[in-house]
Amino acid sequence: MNQFFITGIDTGIGKTVVTGLIAKYFLLIGKKATTMKPVQTGCDGIAEDILVHRSIMGVEPDRFDLDGITAPFVFKYPASPHLAAELEGREIDVSSIDNSLKILDENFEVVLIEGAGGIYVPITRDYTTLDFIAQRSIPTIVVSSPKLGSINHTMMTLEMLKSRNIPVAALIYNMYPAEKIEIANDSINVIKQFSKKLGLQFPVFITPFIDEKSNITVDFEGLV
DSSP states (O other), X not given: OEEEEEEESSTTSSHHHHHHHHHHHHHHTTOOEEEEOSEEESOOSSOHHHHHHHHHHTOOOOHHHHTTSSOSEEESSOSOHHHHHHHTTOOOOHHHHHHHHHHHHHHOSEEEEEOSXXXXXXXXXXXXXXXXXHHHTOOEEEEEOSSTTHHHHHHHHHHHHHHTTOOEEXXXXXXXXXXXXXXXXXXXXXXXXXXXXXXXXXXXXXXXXXXXXXXXXXXXXXXX
C-alpha cells in the first residue's frame, strides 16, 4: 500500500484536478487506486472534489464514496475546516479520519489524500494539516503553478515540509493559470536550484491547463 498526501502552495492551485490525474495514472498502470478528501467545505452530500476525481479517473463513485469513507467530514459553509465545523456546531475528530484511511488502506494499493488549501490550513483550532502529515510521515506531493509569487510560496512549502521531516515525493507544476512556457521553465529551474541547497531531491512533473471534463492522461512515471 502506498499513501501520498497532495498539498498546494495556495488554495485554487489545481490540486483537485492533479489528484484526479495521478489517480488515473495509477489505474492505467494496473494499480488499485483511490482518492480521499478528509475535510471538504462548501458543499453537501458526496464531496465535490471526490466527484471531480472520479470524473477524471473515468469511474463512477463507489461504496466508499457513497458511505462517506473517502470524505469523512463535509461542511456546507465555504471556509477553513475549523471554522466550517464550528458554524455547523460540529467537531472534526482526527481519529475518524484515521479510521477512514485505515479502511481505504485495506482495500486499495494506492491512496491519494487531498488536503484543503496549503499545509498550514487549520483542521481544528490547535491542529493543522502540517501536523496531520508530520505525525503520519506521509510522502507529500506539492502542487505549484506559474502564477506570480509561486516561487516564494513553493520554497516556503518545501522548507516547511523539510523542517518537519516530511518526505517530498514530487513537485507537480500545474499550468494553471496558463502562462508562457518560458516562465514555467525558469521557475522550475529556480525551485530545483534552491531545493538542492536545502538537500531536497524529487521528480518534477508538468501538468497542462485542463478542467475536470478534459480527457487526457499524464505520465507520472518515477513517482513511485
